[in-house]
Amino acid sequence: MRYLPLTPEDRTEMLARVGVPSVDALFEDIPAAKRLVELPDLPLHKGELEVERWLGRLSAKNLAASAAPFFVGAGAYKHHVPASVDHLIQRSEFMTSYTPYQPEIAQGTLQYVFEFQTQVAALTGMEVANASMYDGSTATGEAVLMAHRLTKRGKAILSGGLHPHYAQVVTSQAALTGHDVVVMPPDLQAKEDLVGRLDAQTSCLVVQSPDVFGNLRDLEPLAEACRKQGVLLIAVFTEAVSLGLVKAPGDMGADIVVGEGQSIGNALNFGGPYVGLFATRSKYLRQMPGRLCGETLDADGRRGFVLTLSTREQHIRRDKATSNICTNSGLCCLAFTIHLTLLGEQGLRQLATINHAHAVDLADRLAKVPGVELLNETFFNEFTIRLPGRAEDHVEALAAQGILAGVPVSRLLPGQGCDDLLIIASTEVNSDDDRAALVDALAKQIA
């Protein structure tokens, strides 16, 4: 067994030193009747080659994004990640280290987290960001709870443009904790009236931009309305690349900004692991969930970094903690920060521009297909179209031809009368040929 260094001789010798006749003696606290005698009914150990074959067979049954013209988004995006990112995150010292509780021998982790916090604050236009959450959806859930704590109110209003999974995270949580949630109906063109919903019970308004249908939303009027009512504005994004081209939510007056960081540095991974970004204003710091890294000095007066303000956290504060989060998304946050370092100011802007350009091109081409209606007036790299018939059927038909066309809205909002809608994303990985293939195939499909 290649992962186990003890040899039978070692075990015999060690048992003697421990002073027990056999290893069984060490398990005697397990009630006798409950001790397992037989091995679990599972296969025995396998060599690397066998494991590779076994898993390779499963992998081969899936249609990978890079093997197809690929336009699936709605919360997770296929971007090109430079080779150095994956190389660096696999450095032993990053990958096999722990949460940096012993800062003197974890400065590597702590410094990149500090850099990450700075980058996220800059991207979102906020004053302070934490060391990552699990993903965008759970970060949204945490943001709502934070707003409840800050406002001492208990009602959240969720925009109809919020990703339905995100909305479900908030509603599931609220159903159990007894908080109120107002989920606005699907808002295909960002035309809902949110301001009219705010009241003195409202703790927070949760708005996504670009929203799940791809529309961009101007948060400024909402922020102003919120401010008047003592409501906190929580701005959500699922496509971090958009921040390279679109006004930062912080600059439009958001109080808390949360989002999904997957699209910078991280693979699609069938949904996880991803990395949640979380930023807010300094004045709300003490109610912020999650880990924080701060600058300090060592005994010799040199700059160093430590986890800080952990009195907010569960391992100190237990049932009074701001969150129960412990393990977060360390390595995904590292991938994010490395990719963003490689991009830099210029690179991110350029990347965002290409994304937007590709989506504009595709939207224009699709809009010309008879039977296709483009819903969006504004968008970044994703938009929604209306098709004749069920979008899901068309998507399945195209998948059978090796084209992954997008996300039918019915997948996210079943039974809400959106069956003819399709969300389509186009990033820098789509070539001109890819876009042409989609347009052609879709035109034929609906003809």
Add this chain to the structure above:
Amino acid sequence: MRYLPLTPEDRTEMLARVGVPSVDALFEDIPAAKRLVELPDLPLHKGELEVERWLGRLSAKNLAASAAPFFVGAGAYKHHVPASVDHLIQRSEFMTSYTPYQPEIAQGTLQYVFEFQTQVAALTGMEVANASMYDGSTATGEAVLMAHRLTKRGKAILSGGLHPHYAQVVTSQAALTGHDVVVMPPDLQAKEDLVGRLDAQTSCLVVQSPDVFGNLRDLEPLAEACRKQGVLLIAVFTEAVSLGLVKAPGDMGADIVVGEGQSIGNALNFGGPYVGLFATRSKYLRQMPGRLCGETLDADGRRGFVLTLSTREQHIRRDKATSNICTNSGLCCLAFTIHLTLLGEQGLRQLATINHAHAVDLADRLAKVPGVELLNETFFNEFTIRLPGRAEDHVEALAAQGILAGVPVSRLLPGQGCDDLLIIASTEVNSDDDRAALVDALAKQIA
């Protein structure tokens, strides 16, 4: 340009500091008439995604070993390499370091080379091994030159079982340096009379086992005959895994052992880079080519390692050097030593046993196919069969069906009447299904 840290501003500033008006001024020693003004007629820079697409397209045109039942050997072998090997050799500190000329900050490289030398000496049954050569073929060339230096004779006798490429390396070299070479005719069943060829002019006898046709050779009688005539016996192998099961050449009396180390730790790579193994007896040390790592102490009395005996080498000895080799196969040698460390005594024996078992099984099954004749009485994981008709045609036909059946002897020995012979290798990566597929397809092909 992502690899270039200087910005235009940096360049301007630096040129000013250097005191030249433009970078052109730094190239003024190039004769004016020969300075290039236009850019070379080649494409401009490309991003990662474009480069990946470009190369991915070429890669996809090749039939990879892991994508087919695969039986190609004759000097390079497909083995399973554990994931940790490739991970470790890509550690920045290994991959991006230099030849360890500053030993105080290169102990990582030097220690693994020392371990490698010890492993190679053990495997080959010799007293001393060097820090690697380019590959097995060039190591053979160097061994012959070393024998010439040691014996002060100038004639090499090459067995008819020696890999023809290896023989060509020796003959090409000899043709230019004026040494003699006797190349024995292809020896399909290891029955040639080599002893009778030895004489007082003979410097060395070069014998491969397992030979290129797969036969194992008992070196002991040859070693004895060589000893009597003052001839050095150079033992060659191309399949290092065989040493796990077969008697070591050193134990059979070889004076110099050289071989190809590719099959431990290294990928097929279409022929390179590989790693040449080179071992000999201590008494011949001073005439050994290549780098050597030795143990010593540092100023504090701690064990450490350095390159040593470099007075044999070109950078000190210039035209009196034992070889001109400088850069060798560092990283391939690292892959070799890591894989061998993972295998260990037991693992290597087991791996060799599986290889032999697979080959025996395949040989037995093929021998039953009407029209197929198995030539070998002995073999390790490779053997030669005679087929009705041209082996090359059959191999092409099978390749078109996605089966890579082996190496037609005519590829190695064109025009030598071996057109109906096929060399087939079977390693641990061949599943039962793979072997069955080959047998079936070949049976149909020649039926």
Add this chain to the structure above:
Amino acid sequence: IEEGLIFELGRPEASGVDLPEPAPFQSRLGGLERKTPIGLPGLSEPETVRHYVRLSQKNYSIDTGIFPLGSCTMKHNPRLNERMARLPGFGDIHPLQPQSSVQGALELMKEISHWLLTLTGMQAVALSPRAGAHGEACGMMAIKQALIARGEAEQRKVVLVPDSAHGTNPATATLVGFEVRSVPAREDGIVDVEAVRQALGPDVAAIMLTNPNTCGLFEKNIVEIAEAMHEAGAYFYCDGANFNAIVGRARPGDLGVDAMHINLHKTFSTPHGGGGPGAGPVVLSSRLAPHAPLPFLVQEKAGLRLVEDKAEAPGTFGRIGAFHGQMGMYVRALTYMLSHGADGLRQASEDAVLNANYVRVGLADLMSLPFGNRPCMHEALFDDAWLKGTGLSVLDFAKAMIDEGFHPMTVYFPLVVHGAMLIEPTESESKATLDLFVAALRDLAMAVQRGDKERFLGAPHYAPRRRLDETRAARTPVLKWTKPAPIEN
């Protein structure tokens, strides 16, 4: 050489990527273009690579030495796991692709579910929690939902939590809207059945118990506790952080557990990554299975299908995160399980327990054991009684270990033991490493006895940083880099 921050190294014009210029196009941003600089630094690729390589060298990791953090299970992270997770069919598929195009991925989820259920003896599994604490929340939400279904949610608001529990337990209970009631441990470090019985009442929803517990002991009375909970109409949540100790030796399902999360990054070797990502699937008893969150897998004629619509699952409490969970971690964990097999997994647990006991006996004469020198499970717990009067704290001892080249153990946890030092070597350490480790700790303990204080108070001396001022960091938080004001002439 000190490594600056990227903000100190970068220049706005530099970039580590090359991107093509897009064809001219008409923007559709509706006037929401960003007009101000973002404030990101630019670095070329060589600078970026060097920056992160250098940073990495300031970290201690399992790959460089024993990482004996109790309750964290820092075991070997096989590279095969990483290779498999990067197969395009796993790493490069989108959660919302048509399910017909990801049947292999769904099969993989089914397979890991099968392994987890077989090893735990439970009835259902919710794969989607992102980490242990998230798994706890998921399990407690299922319990809450079950109470709602029973109409007892308003009545049963209390969750029993032993003092020795991980901080996540009470935090989770509160998060889901429960109140926490503490249960003390007995003198011998395990939870008292009587204490549990006394704390029980019609207001109790559940107990959250870690087993083996955070003192490294198996809760012997677990079956009685489970029975008591069930009799009282309450549920038994087991914190599975220490499942590593008993895989193949006992099944939580046999012990009466209703819900337990499994830290794939502890028990099944997915890397800790300097703080994540983890994965915390929750196994459930048949009593809780109907309340599991979305999505979950069903086998249909056409293949496997993820149920994502609440309309199809009336009992569910809903959704705890977008998409389907930590696929990348499932692949790694399953790779590890397949590699080890039933035999290897059991052997791993045995070796983990043996290693911990070997360390325990190696140090028992010099350091103090709060519960006597008796066998432990996979971790050995010491306290600071032996440091009394030396003027040295557990923290000083821990920092001195750094100078010996070892990562310290977990200190000051569990809280129930004064000056706790919790050592978990895991099965990944060889006897030779343990011998070195024990010898180093013995040497330090003897230095304590000798009164060689400077070795401890000034420690670490040989780390990338000397002891860091955590108070300063908390008092005036500096949580991001800001451009220094230009120096006036």
Add this chain to the structure above:
Amino acid sequence: IEEGLIFELGRPEASGVDLPEPAPFQSRLGGLERKTPIGLPGLSEPETVRHYVRLSQKNYSIDTGIFPLGSCTMKHNPRLNERMARLPGFGDIHPLQPQSSVQGALELMKEISHWLLTLTGMQAVALSPRAGAHGEACGMMAIKQALIARGEAEQRKVVLVPDSAHGTNPATATLVGFEVRSVPAREDGIVDVEAVRQALGPDVAAIMLTNPNTCGLFEKNIVEIAEAMHEAGAYFYCDGANFNAIVGRARPGDLGVDAMHINLHKTFSTPHGGGGPGAGPVVLSSRLAPHAPLPFLVQEKAGLRLVEDKAEAPGTFGRIGAFHGQMGMYVRALTYMLSHGADGLRQASEDAVLNANYVRVGLADLMSLPFGNRPCMHEALFDDAWLKGTGLSVLDFAKAMIDEGFHPMTVYFPLVVHGAMLIEPTESESKATLDLFVAALRDLAMAVQRGDKERFLGAPHYAPRRRLDETRAARTPVLKWTKPAPIEN
């Protein structure tokens, strides 16, 4: 913690692999089974990984800092190169598969040939040499074969080699059966046309000249030298180790070169790997092209084909190695070329030269320049005149650089300059890094002036090892581990 040797760590029973038991079978080894133990140690996978990770941490590398070894061109090694080399269609194909099944690989070889020929202005390329020295041998063998074809091999036995040449040059010439005749350099560091003319005669086969030369200077008179050689019926071999300085700025073919090797691991960024593997393709003039070694590519109607049979190539000198060369390196180098493009390659050369000059002017006032403070190419050469009388050697200075966190420059090479220190920063270093580097060297140089000897004589103080005793190693060579004799009681 010191890291033992694998032989000290291993146990015979341990293994880091799991292999299945084969079905029973009849051995065909003909009695040649190995009957004695091999003597290899066994380590589990975690032990193995840790061993090599720890070893790696004792190495300096480009990824951790500037590596200014003159004549070695330690530039950034992009990770994209590594990713591409591992594509199954490149890394996992066999050199003797049917050529029809590897057309993409042959296309790649054709493409890299095209780039090399375009950049050098030459007529043919032999890809197969494994490294620079091997390329030299290949080029000199082609020259020898050309002389044989001309019937002048017996007559022309002398190769001219300047004193400043790499050691491989004379070694190679001898290896191929030539005799070496030295050519002195002029006072200003370049080869004198007159000296070459004087050394020329009917016995001369070729000159081997490095350009830019090992003093970091462009051989201004190269065209005259080439013409002189050609007039005398001899060939011009150019050592291309320093081609990095002039890519896109000059083409060796235009300068009269007949053969030149190109170190893909220097100019085109394939990693040095602690000593290899490299690749040393040789470009040839039309005069030498017919004598290129096997195999070479031809374009046929059915596709590309490697000519491997001597019968098809009567002029060839034969074969210098098995198979077709260093495919893995071709992929990496081509990836680099495609990434940089024509514009990037030229910019890289310009930046390399600019960086070297920037270092030169930064140190010129404190250290001594053998050929005056004039522009250099991609490397700046200092000598030890400024150390005279200080009691310190170049080696002491170099070892002190280690303590400052920098890899030393090349020392004592080229031999023509006393106490040579050859600094090649390459284009991969930022201005900020160069500023730090220059500042550190200036600081050291001032310490020399102050007479702070211990800082140098005892150096390195802060490396994994203090100065190592090379004499001891050579006097009683210990070249492998041997089991220590058991200690008698």
